[in-house]
Amino acid sequence: xxxxxxxxxxxxxxxxxxxxxxxxxxxxxxxxxxxxxxxxxxxxxxxxxxxxxxxxxxxxxxxxxxxxxxxxxxxxxxxxxxxxxxxxxxxxxxxxxxxxxxxxxxxxxxxxxxxxxxxxxxxxxxxxxxxxxxxxxxxxxxxxxxxxxxxxxxxxxxxxxxxxxxxxxxxxxxxxxxxxxxxxxxxxxxxxxxxxxxxxxxxxxxxxxxxxxxxxxxxxxxxxxxxxxxxxxxxxxxxxxxxxxxxxxxxxxxxxxxxxxxxxxxxxxxxxxxxxxxxxxxx
Amino acid sequence: xxxxxxxxxxxxxxxxxxxxxxxxxxxxxxxxxxxxxxxxxxxxxxxxxxxxxxxxxxxxxxxxxxxxxxxxxxxxxxxxxxxxxxxxxxxxxxxxxxxxxxxxxxxxxxxxxxxxxxxxxxxxxxxxxxxxxxxxxxxxxxxxxxxxxxxxxxxxxxxxxxxxxxxxxxxxxxxxxxxxxxxxxxxxxxxxxxxxxxxxxxxxx
Numbered sequence: 001x002x003x004x005x006x007x008x009x010x011x012x013x014x015x016x017x018x019x020x021x022x023x024x025x026x027x028x029x030x031x032x033x034x035x036x037x038x039x040x041x042x043x044x045x046x047x048x049x050x051x052x053x054x055x056x057x058x059x060x061x062x063x064x065x066x067x068x069x070x071x072x073x074x075x076x077x078x079x080x081x082x083x084x085x086x087x088x089x090x091x092x093x094x095x096x097x098x099x100x101x102x103x104x105x106x107x108x109x110x111x112x113x114x115x116x117x118x119x120x121x122x123x124x125x126x127x128x129x130x131x132x133x134x135x136x137x138x139x140x141x142x143x144x145x146x147x148x149x150x151x152x153x154x155x156x157x158x159x160x161x162x163x164x165x166x167x168x169x170x171x172x173x174x175x176x177x178x179x180x181x182x183x184x185x186x187x188x189x190x191x192x193x194x195x196x197x198x199x200x201x202x203x204x205x206x207x208x209x210x211x212x213x214x215x216x217x218x219x220x221x222x223x224x225x226x227x228x229x230x231x232x233x234x235x236x237x238x239x240x241x242x243x244x245x246x247x248x249x250x251x252x253x254x255x256x257x258x259x260x261x262x263x264x265x266x267x268x269x270x271x272x273x274x275x276x277x278x279x280x281x282x283x
Numbered sequence: 284x285x286x287x288x289x290x291x292x293x294x295x296x297x298x299x300x301x302x303x304x305x306x307x308x309x310x311x312x313x314x315x316x317x318x319x320x321x322x323x324x325x326x327x328x329x330x331x332x333x334x335x336x337x338x339x340x341x342x343x344x345x346x347x348x349x350x351x352x353x354x355x356x357x358x359x360x361x362x363x364x365x366x367x368x369x370x371x372x373x374x375x376x377x378x379x380x381x382x383x384x385x386x387x388x389x390x391x392x393x394x395x396x397x398x399x400x401x402x403x404x405x406x407x408x409x410x411x412x413x414x415x416x417x418x419x420x421x422x423x424x425x426x427x428x429x430x431x432x433x434x435x436x437x438x439x440x441x442x443x444x445x446x447x448x449x450x451x452x453x454x455x456x457x458x459x460x461x462x463x464x465x466x467x468x469x470x471x472x473x474x475x476x477x478x479x480x481x482x483x484x485x486x487x488x
Contacts, residue, residue, distance in 0.1 A: 069481065071480075071481075072443050075444075101481055103419055141446070145481075147382070148344060148480065149347075149480045151346045222474065248475060248477070
């Protein structure tokens, strides 16, 4: 399958590059060890969302925004959007810790959808979903890894008119589920701080209820040693992580950004302010 | 994952990490190693005092390595810096049977075909040097100053992709570190996230 699908993917890319803007590449691209697909649908509240869907062969993974020790995240560029439309950033679903030998990566196995909100202009002269005008086309680049890694790229597209087509009911559900798996911002009442030690950062999260255990996923690269075990403790409403510093830490950060995934599966994005940094500032 | 397995994994990691605790920190003495190059010669870091040394982790099957060799970027760097007296050591820590593993004869033919210009190729199939430095990716770059102090640990450059076109316009951290250190300046960017494929160490030990 490998060579043939590469040829097909390459042909899709070539077609997208040489054809006029009116040509729309295939919605689905077969890469090596991965199928890449573009879907889009209306969501509740009338918002229009697109998603790039990766379906991976068993044992293969793609990466989160911070890939961890190796690899790199998929990249999506919008080659075509109907006039007046704009695309937001990828909203990254909650990743998994993936151990490869003695390294740890953050990413996705099996299947993942990367949702992106599309903003339509308020004036109605612009193409609307279902009107038949315009297309959305994404240039997608990725690297998939098992024990070895294979990069790929493809252009995938669909006519804007398909957004309201019957198939998009299924797409709407897929996108809604993907958006549900994106970490929520931490409740405003929580207080997250970190303290720096010579070898580690201790992140404390004071919650508005009995704390539960979880896993910390650093959003910024090279802050913590991804492969080091996380020391997790819970005391009443406080969840604490002791995280070994990265050997590549450039300088003490003013804040540590991360996603906390609780054992219940709930995930929140937190921003921990540096306690030491605050003190030295006020001095 | 079950709780028992999590605990067991954590315990195992702790064991591994205790051996790595002081792996290769910028500003500290670079871990001394003795290795064998593709001509069967012994290479000892301690013997290279007085010279700048670059360590470059390599795996010929890794697309991130392919970006830098396919574009000629790595060979250009090797030529430029060995021309200025730097000892450039390409280290291969892939275990036998793993991607990137190469014999001495294969290594010579392969790097000749690539028009590479490193000082020597160290064959490290047991991963001894790799683990000493906690080399995580291919490529992963280290720069050691003439006193034997590690002055850079990280990526080749600031474009963590596999696209050859990204070599143009990238900020090369290895060149920047060598340029600054050679003119007696502190290295501005002394660490970065090494980007690439995982080093294909053997599964045991």
